[in-house]
Amino acid sequence: MSFLQDRTADKLQNSAMALPAAQRLAARFGTLRSHFLNVCVTRRARCRYYTKERSLDHHCRDLERYRDLKACFKRHLKATYRKFSNIPDHSAVYGRHHVYFMEGNAIYRTEKKKGESEPERVLDLGCICAGEEAQEWTVQRIRLSPHEKHLAATVKKHNTEITRCVVVNLDQRNILTLDDVFSFEWATDEVLFYTIQEGLKCQSVYRMDLTPNSSKIRSVYEESQPDVFVEVSLSRDGHMLNITCSSRSSSEVSLVDVSDPHLEPVLVQARQPELLYHVEHWRRNLIILANTGPGQEYQVVKASLSEPSMMSWDAIFTPCPGTVLKDMDVVGDHCILVALTTSNELELIVVPLSRPREAYTLQLPSWACAVDTERPGLAEQRSTLQLLISSPVSPPVSYRLHPEGGFLSSNTGDGPSRENFITARLKARSQDGTLVPVTLFHAGACTKDMPLLAHVYGAYGRDVDMQFCLEKRFLLEQGWALAYCHIRGGGERGLAWQRQARVQGKHRGVEDLQACLHHLFSSGVSSPPMSALTARSAGAVPVGALCNTRPNMMRAVVLQSPFLDVLGTMEDPKMPLTMEDREEWGDPLGNPQHRLAIASYCPVHNITPQCYPSMLLTAQADDNRAPLAGVLKYTEKLKEAVQSHLSVAAILDPEPNLVVNIQPGANHVGPVDWDSMLEEEAFQIAFLYKELGMEPPHPPRRRKRTNLCG
Numbered sequence: 001m002s003f004l005q006d007r008t009a010d011k012l013q014n015s016a017m018a019l020p021a022a023q024r025l026a027a028r029f030g031t032l033r034s035h036f037l038n039v040c041v042t043r044r045a046r047c048r049y050y051t052k053e054r055s056l057d058h059h060c061r062d063l064e065r066y067r068d069l070k071a072c073f074k075r076h077l078k079a080t081y082r083k084f085s086n087i088p089d090h091s092a093v094y095g096r097h098h099v100y101f102m103e104g105n106a107i108y109r110t111e112k113k114k115g116e117s118e119p120e121r122v123l124d125l126g127c128i129c130a131g132e133e134a135q136e137w138t139v140q141r142i143r144l145s146p147h148e149k150h151l152a153a154t155v156k157k158h159n160t161e162i163t164r165c166v167v168v169n170l171d172q173r174n175i176l177t178l179d180d181v182f183s184f185e186w187a188t189d190e191v192l193f194y195t196i197q198e199g200l201k202c203q204s205v206y207r208m209d210l211t212p213n214s215s216k217i218r219s220v221y222e223e224s225q226p227d228v229f230v231e232v233s234l235s236r237d238g239h240m241l242n243i244t245c246s247s248r249s250s251s252e253v254s255l256v257d258v259s260d261p262h263l264e265p266v267l268v269q270a271r272q273p274e275l276l277y278h279v280e281h282w283r284r285n286l287i288i289l290a291n292t293g294p295g296q297e298y299q300v301v302k303a304s305l306s307e308p309s310m311m312s313w314d315a316i317f318t319p320c321p322g323t324v325l326k327d328m329d330v331v332g333d334h335c336i337l338v339a340l341t342t343s344n345e346l347e348l349i350v351v352p353l354s355r356p357r358e359a360y361t362l363q364l365p366s367w368a369c370a371v372d373t374e375r376p377g378l379a380e381q382r383s384t385l386q387l388l389i390s391s392p393v394s395p396p397v398s399y400r401l402h403p404e405g406g407f408l409s410s411n412t413g414d415g416p417s418r419e420n421f422i423t424a425r426l427k428a429r430s431q432d433g434t435l436v437p438v439t440l441f442h443a444g445a446c447t448k449d450m451p452l453l454a455h456v457y458g459a460y461g462r463d464v465d466m467q468f469c470l471e472k473r474f475l476l477e478q479g480w481a482l483a484y485c486h487i488r489g490g491g492e493r494g495l496a497w498q499r500q501a502r503v504q505g506k507h508r509g510v511e512d513l514q515a516c517l518h519h520l521f522s523s524g525v526s527s528p529p530m531s532a533l534t535a536r537s538a539g540a541v542p543v544g545a546l547c548n549t550r551p552n553m554m555r556a557v558v559l560q561s562p563f564l565d566v567l568g569t570m571e572d573p574k575m576p577l578t579m580e581d582r583e584e585w586g587d588p589l590g591n592p593q594h595r596l597a598i599a600s601y602c603p604v605h606n607i608t609p610q611c612y613p614s615m616l617l618t619a620q621a622d623d624n625r626a627p628l629a630g631v632l633k634y635t636e637k638l639k640e641a642v643q644s645h646l647s648v649a650a651i652l653d654p655e656p657n658l659v660v661n662i663q664p665g666a667n668h669v670g671p672v673d674w675d676s677m678l679e680e681e682a683f684q685i686a687f688l689y690k691e692l693g694m695e696p697p698h699p700p701r702r703r704k705r706t707n708l709c710g
Helices: 010-011 023-025 056-083 133-135 468-476 495-499 507-522 539-550 566-570 577-584 592-600 627-648 674-693
Strands: 048-050 096-103 104-110 122-123 135-143 150-157 161-168 175-179 180-186 191-198 201-210 215-224 227-233 240-246 252-259 267-270 275-280 286-288 301-305 314-317 322-329 334-340 346-352 360-363 372-375 385-391 395-401 408-409 423-429 436-443 452-456 481-485 531-538 554-558 616-622 658-663
Touching: 056 468, 096 135, 122 161, 133 135, 135 180, 150 180, 161 180, 161 191, 175 658, 180 227, 191 227, 240 275, 252 275, 267 275, 275 322, 286 531, 301 322, 314 334, 314 346, 314 495, 322 372, 346 452, 423 507, 436 507, 436 616, 452 507, 452 539, 468 481, 481 507, 507 539, 507 592, 531 539, 554 674, 566 577, 566 592, 566 627, 616 627, 616 674, 627 658
Parallel strands: 201 227, 452 481, 452 531, 531 554, 554 616, 616 658
Antiparallel strands: 048 658, 096 104, 104 122, 135 150, 150 161, 161 175, 180 191, 191 201, 201 215, 227 240, 240 252, 252 267, 275 286, 286 301, 301 314, 322 334, 334 346, 346 360, 372 385, 385 395, 395 408, 423 436, 436 481
């Protein structure tokens, strides 16, 4: 979990609206270049192996061997999914009288009071899609009107950017659809605010008034700055609707009082360079998480609703030096903060809003790496906070925070503490002396021969993803070590951590990644021939740069929807994200120093004849976030460099397998249907096993049936 998360990219593709407060703010500050690139050979995929003088027959045999391994791991992954089929989540939506949930291609509800009542279908995607097309749509987000008169839901078409918002009258079952809706919230039972996505931008806010026989739509807000992303959200207490306008380095919030949504929005604080803030409402006051603390880091301030501007902000909680605030919720009369300590462990800080000096800290389980907070239904505002705590290899465990009593409770024990898995928090010393956190997961003792999969991101102030992942759990059970490198450029250690590796500081992220791998190897965790790196989207930049400078530090690389041609993209102002990405990468057209900096690490720009690790890359044909052209350019140059090296190599270097899979569509985050995701994950694991020279695990033995009558 992270406060300043990747901005619109992942949000536009996933349900994004479930992000925590800090993520909701920061999600606008990263780029749309982020996806888990699972390279898979599918029926429609094109796979090419760029190796020295391979015959077509050899190529086909290799392809079949990957497919056989993929089938093997698909069976193993299915077994793992079955084992964790009852993972808790926060997908249910609670109304005054019903509980709503998604299943298949429909939304259902059950009555609260009747317990095990037969589910009632309230929306079938077949009603908005013709015939079999219903299978190609996924429900992303559900919102109920305050008195449960209407339901609104966004749906997204698989492998595309096409979204729709469906509004259902729950009494009459009338259906109204709106195209290209990104975020939306009910102010009253008849008033819906929403934003429209055009291309990769969201800059328009609209308001729809419903009447028994018609609807009226009018514009509420239009953003003029091209690098600003606009979103609507509801305060946790349901009293204020927020219109948040954010660029990568500033934010601005206007409020609409839902008790009188006809009033004009009230501006909290006009945007200023490098000012970021997120707003919650409490008893006619505003509780604001703003980067106005020491070193421009986050602290909690309070302001009166009648005087909301920055001049009236009063700091009520500033974290200790080294502690980084990652998320904020206001529950009852308490401000709940998720924080990361100097030892890189998560904790909860509870601030009584009437007595902020009595703030106290609650420790989370030592294995905790991600915290997801539940959004309560409007009809049941709680004085407790429901949490799901997980790690990449530990399934979510449900906890309830009781801020008045000052304790956490769980009905399921302490989860992974009972398992034979180890979570280690390490620190690697980078070239300039900075200590870079590394989170390591393993089972049993570490050895030089154990396989290692290292994960990295390091851009836009976004943390590397530490949510539970069944595929990572499977690898851990098979004896792999999993490392998560929290390099600069990400947000793990606060805003300064990001600022150090922006624009001309990008080289620091590459140095950090090299230091992390060196520290792992010197600590007895794996070795280069048994190690692989994986990254998605902009995380491919430090990985690709390290492959150019230290290709012998890993045996294999998996890049998913990779952003590889930084220089070429940033020199093209016609690309969708070039203008707003300048704050992250620099302006090579207008600043010669920026161009030199980008050219020094750009993965495409620095390919040279040498022995590279094997690589598996996947790209979407119409992806505007990580353009396909950059992936193809990188692959062709890499193929030429490898062939050139092998033609003159004095020693017999191993031939790297360079595998490229071009998937149809524009979905930057990959497939959303279960079977396609399983196919891609299985092929990715098959690739890793083959390139590291590992034998796949044996299939589980089936128990023989005993004939009791014989």
